[in-house]
Amino acid sequence: MKLNFKKSGSGQPLVILHGLFGSADNWFSIARELEKNYTLYLIDQRNHGDSPHADEWNYRVMVKDLLELFDDEGLSEVFLMGHSMGGKTAMNFALAHPDRVEKLIVADIAPRYYSVHHQTILEGLNSIPLAEIKSRKEADEHLSKYIDEAGIRQFLLKSLGRDENGFVWKINLPVITKNIEEVGKALPQDGKYKGPTLFLAGANSNYIQQSDLPDILDHFPNYEIEFISDAGHWLHAEKPEAVIQQVRKFLK
Incomplete structure (x- = not known):
């Protein structure tokens, strides 16, 4: 599937994936800052934004969509970031194609299963x-x-x-x-990405808990985690400056 995306800036490519019910537009304010240092790709995942609709909707096909975009754009290796559902897509992509991800950033989601709550x-x-x-x-x-x-x-x-x-x-x-059950599915148990990984968690959110850390370590042995104070699940909307600061620090 040919995904809709918005490209801006210059430098190493940084690909950002939105969460459930969202779109590339959710990241415009942060992109305006990060595009000063990176080539930003803001992606509409399938069945969202201006990307095509399809009956099949799960992380397997969303990873396939992303790989097609990378190939079309000639992106051999990227910085990859995703929030919530987009974070699950990013994690699944890093497990399946570790050679295409230089560094991984996951915003307020863990590898585990989440029950339906929408x-x-x-x-x-x-x-x-x-x-x-x-x-x-x-x-x-x-x-x-x-x-x-x-x-x-x-x-x-x-x-x-x-x-x-x-x-x-x-x-x-x-x-x-x-197909809402697909959103909460856990990562493959035997999957592992050994590249540098940053988890950003909203301090007021319950999406990433202390009990998730062993599971995170198992899948992402080279991880670090930062808690964004006074932020909930929508940390990039609530505390954009703090998110930008942590992203820049990690990608350096």
Whole structure:
């Protein structure tokens, strides 16, 4: 699959993968700083953003998509970074193609299995009657019945686009809803990436816990971890300066 991506800057290539329900746009503010030192590739993963939709959606095919992009762009070795679902894609890619990853950065996700915890979000998104609503405000009103936090609703509604017939989802909502279990799947037990790896964890997030460290060490023996203070799971949105600082320090 030919993924949509945005390229900017100059220097060694740094590829960034967004999380579930996100897109390349989530990383624009951070990219504006990092592109001063690196060639940034902000990727829309399949079924997200402006990349194609497909019925098959799992980490195996997302790794294959990424490899195709690397080959098309002539990227023999990159710095690879991913957040949440994108972090799982990045980890799986590093295990499958370690020779293509010079350094790996994983933002607020561990290699383990995560149980499904997006049911309320999916119910809310599926409740919006796209054929009937006339404005984003109406969509937000529908979503507010399921999600109290305005910031989360604003993030989710970034995936609401328009065509000549009205509102449409840029995410492949039916396939994501059907296959949501795929997002939480653990890495292969025998997989190992020996290159330098940085885990960035939100200090207020529960996605990476002390109990995850042995599993992280098993898969990524050359790892280090930094906790971003006063940040939750969306650490790059909550504390972008701290994330930029840690990324620059690690990639040097």
